[in-house]
Amino acid sequence: MFSLKNIQFPHFIKAAATHFKTDYPKFYKMDNLSKLALLSADILLKGNDKNEDTAILLFNRASSLDSDRKHQAAISDPENFYPSPSVFVYTLPNICIGEICIKHHLHSENAFFVFDTFNPKHLFFNADYLLKQNKATQALCGWVDFDDKNYEAFLYLVSENGIIAHQQEEIERIYHSHKSKATND
């Protein structure tokens, strides 16, 4: 769909946002995790009929560590204590969900979980619960992780009209097949 090799994240995400015509005034003001999450979500939600009743379930390993480190660096010197408000607001991982909701006008349930590794079991059960309990008509789910120079986004949309069965094994299979493809590329 889009690839650039040997390029640092800021250049990659800017090129990707331009390529996918991601139009969001706040895009360059967001932290790295939010940029990654919003761009990935945008690709999926753009081709989808507008549906305010879309839940969001995201998981990662590093939480908001990238922004946490920047904030820590800004407050570590008592003689030069100037925390940045625009960095501080991103020192929670679920803020990236808020950005997606604002851009796509989503008003349903959302949650952000932190696990050591990709967790298809929790992804499956949480999405399945929301849909079966009629808490949402579709769910945007996935893994969005950003830590130092490593980043990874794997998102998918679950709805009644999907073409792949919503099963834990399928989530695991698709994730690992994409991960191995990305590693080989």
Added chain:
Amino acid sequence: MTELKNELKEKIIDILNLEDLFISDIDDNDALFGDGLGLDSIDALELIVMLDRDFGIQLTDPKEGKEVFKSISVLAEYIAEHRTK
């Protein structure tokens, strides 16, 4: 004063991550908030931090901030009058 205005424009573009915007794109009298540059409340907080860190000016009255951040011209005049560094 022109030098200070350009310095402020550079700082605003850099600190607020106004991607693809250049000094020449900002008019001295453009509104910083609302219809002008479209800055938001978090940007306002960043500008307050910048005034303190770079010019030694501490804004404590929100009403004062609303007036000071009207445009680059107004901000530059305020800084020239009140700066301690």
